[in-house]
Structure formats: structure tokens, C-alpha cells
Amino acid sequence: MSDVSIRVEHISKRYSLGEREPYKSLRDVMARAASAPLGWLRRKNGASFNHVPADFWALDDVSFEIRQGEAVGIIGRNGAGKSTLLKILSRITKPTRGRAELHGRVGSLLEVGTGFHPELTGRENVFLNGAILGMKRQEIERKFDEIVAFAEIEKFLDTPVKRYSSGMYVRLAFAVAAHLEPEILLVDEVLAVGDAEFQKKCLGKMGEVAKEGRTVLFVSHSMAAIERLCDVSILLDTGKIRCLGPSAQVVQIYLQGGQQTTLVWERTSTATEDAYLQKVYVSDEQGDALNYLTTATDVTIVINLCIKRPMSTLRLSFGLLDRAGQQIFGSTPGDCGEMSPTEAGEYRAMVHLPSEILMPGYYGIRVTLWLPNGGVLDSVDGMQFLVHEGVSLATSTPGGRVGLIAIRCDWDVIKTSKKIQV
Amino acid sequence: MNLNNPTLNGSIEGQVAPSLPVTHIRPPSPWPSLRIGEVWEYRDLLFILAWRDIKVRYKQTTLGAAWAVLQPILTMVVFSLLFGGIAHLPSEGIPYPIFTFTALLPWQLFAYAMTESGNSLVANQQLITKVYFPRLVIPLGGVLAGLVDFTIAFLVLLGMMLIYGVPLSWNILALPAFIFLAVLIALTVGIWLSALNVEYRDVRYTIPFLTQFWMFATPIAYSSSLIPENLRWLYSLNPMVGVVEGFRWAVLGRQGFSLPFFLLSIGVMLVLFAGGVAYFRKMENGFADNV
Numbered sequence: 279m280s281d282v283s284i285r286v287e288h289i290s291k292r293y294s295l296g297e298r299e300p301y302k303s304l305r306d307v308m309a310r311a312a313s314a315p316l317g318w319l320r321r322k323n324g325a326s327f328n329h330v331p332a333d334f335w336a337l338d339d340v341s342f343e344i345r346q347g348e349a350v351g352i353i354g355r356n357g358a359g360k361s362t363l364l365k366i367l368s369r370i371t372k373p374t375r376g377r378a379e380l381h382g383r384v385g386s387l388l389e390v391g392t393g394f395h396p397e398l399t400g401r402e403n404v405f406l407n408g409a410i411l412g413m414k415r416q417e418i419e420r421k422f423d424e425i426v427a428f429a430e431i432e433k434f435l436d437t438p439v440k441r442y443s444s445g446m447y448v449r450l451a452f453a454v455a456a457h458l459e460p461e462i463l464l465v466d467e468v469l470a471v472g473d474a475e476f477q478k479k480c481l482g483k484m485g486e487v488a489k490e491g492r493t494v495l496f497v498s499h500s501m502a503a504i505e506r507l508c509d510v511s512i513l514l515d516t517g518k519i520r521c522l523g524p525s526a527q528v529v530q531i532y533l534q535g536g537q538q539t540t541l542v543w544e545r546t547s548t549a550t551e552d553a554y555l556q557k558v559y560v561s562d563e564q565g566d567a568l569n570y571l572t573t574a575t576d577v578t579i580v581i582n583l584c585i586k587r588p589m590s591t592l593r594l595s596f597g598l599l600d601r602a603g604q605q606i607f608g609s610t611p612g613d614c615g616e617m618s619p620t621e622a623g624e625y626r627a628m629v630h631l632p633s634e635i636l637m638p639g640y641y642g643i644r645v646t647l648w649l650p651n652g653g654v655l656d657s658v659d660g661m662q663f664l665v666h667e668g669v670s671l672a673t674s675t676p677g678g679r680v681g682l683i684a685i686r687c688d689w690d691v692i693k694t695s696k697k698i699q700v
Numbered sequence: 701m702n703l704n705n706p707t708l709n710g711s712i713e714g715q716v717a718p719s720l721p722v723t724h725i726r727p728p729s730p731w732p733s734l735r736i737g738e739v740w741e742y743r744d745l746l747f748i749l750a751w752r753d754i755k756v757r758y759k760q761t762t763l764g765a766a767w768a769v770l771q772p773i774l775t776m777v778v779f780s781l782l783f784g785g786i787a788h789l790p791s792e793g794i795p796y797p798i799f800t801f802t803a804l805l806p807w808q809l810f811a812y813a814m815t816e817s818g819n820s821l822v823a824n825q826q827l828i829t830k831v832y833f834p835r836l837v838i839p840l841g842g843v844l845a846g847l848v849d850f851t852i853a854f855l856v857l858l859g860m861m862l863i864y865g866v867p868l869s870w871n872i873l874a875l876p877a878f879i880f881l882a883v884l885i886a887l888t889v890g891i892w893l894s895a896l897n898v899e900y901r902d903v904r905y906t907i908p909f910l911t912q913f914w915m916f917a918t919p920i921a922y923s924s925s926l927i928p929e930n931l932r933w934l935y936s937l938n939p940m941v942g943v944v945e946g947f948r949w950a951v952l953g954r955q956g957f958s959l960p961f962f963l964l965s966i967g968v969m970l971v972l973f974a975g976g977v978a979y980f981r982k983m984e985n986g987f988a989d990n991v
Contacts, residue, residue, distance in 0.1 A: 289725075293989065350980070365988070366725060367725070368831075368832050369725060369832035370828075370829065370830070370831070370832050370988045371985075371988045371989055372726070372727055372985045373727055374727055374783045375727055376727070377724065377725060377726045377727075378724075379722060379724055379725070380722065380723040380725070381720045381721075381722050382720040382721065383720075383721065384723060386831065386832070388831075392826065392827060392830045392831055393826065393831070395752060395756060396755065396757050397755075397759050397760060398752065398755065398759075402752075402755070405748060406748055406752055409745045409748040409749075410745065410748075410827065410831055410833075411831065412745075412833075414744055415744050415748075424870040438759075456957045460888065461720060483761075488780050518900045522842070550829075598947075617938070689860050
């Protein structure tokens, strides 16, 4: 059982930022050629060209080995190279340098419900999605009943999935993926969507997969999930491996590394999706950025986002995280009757936290742009900040208050009788 | 990766299969290889994508499969009125509607297949950025979907020939070869267009224009005998000329199909096809990053 399953040697991936422009049009190319007819000559001579796209190394000389049957977690901040690594190992994109070897069938699950077609029925989508994930037709037929039972959608098998609730949709999509039987399973943060019960079910299924002796590579922002599923973890930092070892230790290092206060996050890489976050920061009520906050501060989270084309089902959500990255609560604009933005344009959303709910200590923020039918378009997770002690509800109890947050509840205390009845 | 290895199906739990297929990941090589065999391994996916395209199209339209018949019939009616009735173009002794319909069948197969495959990569960008499979499967699937429409419309042609009393010819046994050629041409152009479309989105707007222009350069509404003899070789560089002539020859037993010109267009096609696949293979490394 100690055979090598995945061997990665000096893998590097370069993106040139210029390449990430929406797309080239022939007109641009022709216009450039017309306005600078000698441009290509000059470039060939090695002279500097006006517009040299900056290079960006998403992965920089990454090497590691995973044995068969190991479940390995990959953690790191946004932009650390986690998704790029999975994309290279699942052959969606090629490395710029280096090489890798995978022993066994590879199944990759970078998104729940890839290729689902809304017009097709649940039954048809099981076959379509199964084939896309690399299953043979007989294999899907054999597991069909199991998949349907896992998804709990027996009654709606012949209904087009466009009529499914988002919960049903995600359950069906995950059920197909969960029944893949490759020796190597590459999983990106697919559990970020869906309700808590569903997430629990998925985690359980993934745990089973790992116990069956298959190799699992699992990217997640949830440290709890990583520690539960993975024996070993890899911490990536700006494209390099910062450490590799038992999950508990690596998670510890990641969390300690995260204990500088980050109150502002700004996009540094070019967006790949049609809706993306540009900037997220912690501010006061007026929207002015803060660089210091206490439990008494009225905190507002400002989210700048951009939508390039209308997306009628786009959802924006915000979550407050504890120091381990576990979500304390989540919130969406819909909670107070506001709509999530769907039209093209730039937006600023402001989340006003209820007064005095923060305790002294570290908190994190998660902002997610997602589509109910399975996809996270963009998310910010890595913001962690320290809340200092101030005069507030949280510090009002002598000897300190216990809990993740402080909530001022309505109490009714009334005297029901003057006499004590024994 | 070999997906066909039977020892791997279901024998994974607990023990490790004796010999695991090994996937090698390396930087893109400057020399493209065609790797057609890999496409064959993914034939299940190919067929299911083609099936999806057909199914979705018929589900989304009220008339469904009737469109496969209506499109060529309406075009035939218009051509018959304009070119047969008003302009009195010669149709070599065959009733004009049959004459033009026989040519419209391979043409619409070709035009549909070319358009679908030309737009296919961009239309399936969701798949390309999230799953691996040989990218050639996508334009191939687009081409296959056109064959279903063609089959339906072909039955209509047989019915029309019965009504007009036009006899079938034994040449019809050669028909599959011409169908294959029409698909190959569509695929060749489609592969080029789909790969270019990822890089330059203008391409999608040129496709309708290209289709229209190409149709008038093909003897559909008229007979190729109208082309001056000394220009025939140039005209025959358009490979669809060979297909359409071949169709009339195979179905109607009409003379005038010229083998040398036909071989010329096949030759042109094969060169373009090999070039298209090589270009596609070279570009596909960047599809996920650029689409």
C-alpha cells in the first residue's frame, strides 16, 4: 500500500496577466498591426515593446509525493495556488515547467454539477454528468439506483432540473460525483454551497472514499473539514509549498500565520469569472476604512464587486468566521428584503453588523458570490482581524463572557408571586 | 489514461488493482501530436454530448424535429419559385424541386455541422474549465448532431421522389461516402473555426456570413454545368462542389460527376483537415486559460 500515487516534480505555472483580458478580437489585432506595422520586427530585434504583460507565477517549483490511500489536504489563502494545482493535476491546464505522474484513474470534482443542462431531466443529467466526469455508460447504469437514492429525488427523476429547488439540484449533482470510483479523487471547495445537513452528508461520503483506500486531494478553507478528513496537509503560500506534514500541525501553522490583522482585501490577480469581488474591507458606519477596532466599534463590511454580464440567480453572501475559520453565522441581502445584485455593473454592498456582537479576539470574514446551481464564482476567506477590548456588551460581564459572539437578547423577568410556595 | 482497462471497474475497494494506468503531466510540447486514439477512448462522452445537443434542441423548440424537415423544404420552395420558376435555371431534365432538394440535404448537414462545431468550444466553456477530456470531442459532437436532422430530411426526399416519379439509381450505394465527406469537410472547417473562436470572438459573427457565401459558391440552386469549362478546376477547389455533385449522381443517377475534380477536392480537404487538427492540438493547451 505504500506505492506512490501522485508524484509532483518542480511544477510551475505562469500566467501572463495580459492574456487574461476578456478576449482578443480580430479588430484589435488588425488595428495594432496597422498602427505599428513594424512592431513585430522591433520585437524580434529584442527592443522593448510598449505593452509587456506582467507575468505571474501561480505555482512556483512545487514538488511532493503522495502514497496510495492517503487523504491530503491543501490549504492556503486565496491566490496561493491551490486551484491551479488541482487544475494541473486534473489536466485541465498544463504546467509551464515541471512534471507530474498520477498512478490510477483520476476523477476530479472542481465544481458540483459540471455540465448539468437545465432542460434535461434528472435521469438524463445523471448520464450526461456521469459521462463528463469520466464514467462509462455501464458503470452509470449499474450505480444509477444508488445515485438516485443518495440524492433523494426519486419522485422528480423525470422532471427537467430547471424545476428543481437549488437543494435538490446540488444533491443530485453531488450524488453523481460521489459515485465516481477513481483511484485518485481531486476535490476543490465544492462543499461551500448547500445547507449544513448536506455538507455533513458530503463530508461523510468523502470520509468513506478515503477509507476505501483511494487517494484524495482535498482543497478547503474549512480547517475543521481538513483536520477530520486528511491525515496529511500541504500549506501553499504564493505558489510555493510552505510546509507539508500532519494536518493538525499544518493547520496550526496556517492559523498562526493568519494572525496578522487583515482589514482590507483587494484583488491582485485578474478575475476569471464574469462576476467577481474587487475589494472587501472593514469600515465604520460611514464606510471609512478602519485600521483598528474594538468590541465597541459599530462595524460595517464594505464589499465592492463587479458583474460583467447579467446573472439572474447570482447570490451574494457574507459570513462571520471564528479564528479557526468556522462560520459563526451567515447573512445575505435577502435577509432584510434587499436583492442580491444581478445586472451588469459595479456595486458596493455594505453589511452592517449588529452593534456590540464582537468579542475580544480574532475573527474572519467570508464573502461569497455564488450561483444556486452549484458554483462559487468568487470568494474571499483569508481576512482575519483582531478585535481589541472596548467598553461594550462583550466586556460588561465581570470576569469575562464566554462564547463566540455576544448577543443582546430580550429578557422578560417578572415577579409571579410575592410568596414562595413550598 | 486508459479508461477501458476492465480490471479497474469496481475492483478498487480494499485492494489495489495490479497495474494502474499512469498519467503523465508535462509542459506543452512545441510539436503537436494528433492523438486521435485518445478521442476514441472518450467515445461515450462524444455520443452523449451529441445526444444532449439534439435532445435540448428538440425540447426547446415547439416544432421539435419538424424543423429538420421544414428548413430544407422551405428553402426548396423559395429556390423553386425564384430560380426554377422565374429565372428558369436549367435542372438537367429533373424536376427542379427534386434537383435542388437533393443538393440542399448535404448542404444543410454541412452548414449545421460547421456552425455547431465552430461555436462549440465557446458554448461549452463551462466544461472546458472544469473537466479534462480530449477537447476534440467537443467539435466532433457538434458535427454528429447534424446527422439526425439529415436522416429525417432524407426520408422526405425519398417521399418526394416517389411523388414526382423520379426513379432511384443503384449509385445510391455510394451515398455514405459522400455523407462522410460532407461531415469531414464540416469538421475540418469547424475545428479551425472553434479554435480560432477561443482566441478571436469575432469568428462567431463571420460564421453565418461564411455559410451564405459558401452556399452560392456551391451548385445548389443551379447546375454546375453553368460554370465555364476553363474555370471548372478553380470551382472544384470548393470541396462541397464534389459532395453536391456526388449526391446528385448517387441519388438521381445524373451524369456529369467528374472523378478527377472530386479527387482534387478530397485532396484539398485532407490537407486542411490534418492542418486543422494540428492547429487545434497546439491551441488546446491554452483553451482552459483563454476561453
